[in-house]
Amino acid sequence: MTSQPLPASINDTQKLLDSQGYVGDRALATVLHLALRMNRPLFLEGEAGVGKTEIAKVLSSALGRDLIRLQCYEGLDVSTAVYEWNYAAQMVEIRVSEAAGDADHEALSKDVFSERFLIRRPVLQALQPSLKGPPVFLIDELDRADEAFEAFLLEVLADNQVTIPELGVVHAEAPPIVIITTNRTREIHDALKRRCLYHWVDYPDAERELEIVRRKVPGAAERLSRELVAFVQKLRSEEDLFKQPGVAETLDWATALTELNEIALDPDMVSDTLGVLLKYQDDIDRVRGSTARRMIDELRAEFDREAAAD
Incomplete structure (x- = not known):
């Protein structure tokens, strides 16, 4: 697939999300458009399961x-996230050089720490040029x-x-499109947030969530x-749950309910x-049992009132 130009407006950004089946509001389209035009990382915060990761996939x-x-x-460290050296290949190179009588240790040292022995992890991969454009x-x-x-990410986000x-320094020819997500299990330092545009991804309202289900x-x-x-929606607003869905x-x-051939909510x-x-x-x-039954009765009564009002 060939790369596409960045959206030229907020409306184009909303259309881009819509084209991939992502039902987002205008506030999200606005901050996403700005992040793309300003080459700034987008910091997405919100509860788990609200669609933060999906935004990167859609883009x-x-x-x-x-x-x-x-x-x-x-425990994530530089060797897993950024780069590490191919130590096995380096040792083979050293042994071969020694067997060949190569005594230039300085040249050998430079050779074994050259790019051909470098294993690029995600951060370094994101800084590499691509024919498709910045990833x-x-x-x-x-x-x-x-x-x-x-703290290590500060250099990546500030200077790419x-x-x-x-x-030495590996610098991106063009900055990648960076999306950072967090479920807010701890606070992220202000120094990192300052380098990003921020958006809180909330639970959708009923109308938007229904459209997501339909799609x-x-x-x-x-x-x-x-x-x-x-x-x-009633669960989120009325019940004191440890983890809202x-x-x-x-x-x-x-x-799951569609696989079970259900056409309406049945309390059991x-x-x-x-x-x-x-x-x-x-x-x-x-929620199980009487609470579920009561909630279903209440929402159906509400639907009936709305239908009668119409």
């Missing part, structure tokens, strides 16, 4: 750029990484470069989709399938 697909993903975790570089769940790694002691689970019955979205869980639940089936929607037993126990 990669719509623009025809490579997607380079760095999945963060505790989309997704730094996913940065809050899971240690603060030391977060990495310093390799043995080689992503087209086989779901219309009544099921409406009731399911209303049920999830994200859009990803809504889509999984819609898919809801109780039996809550493990698709909720991921903690305390939350499931709270």
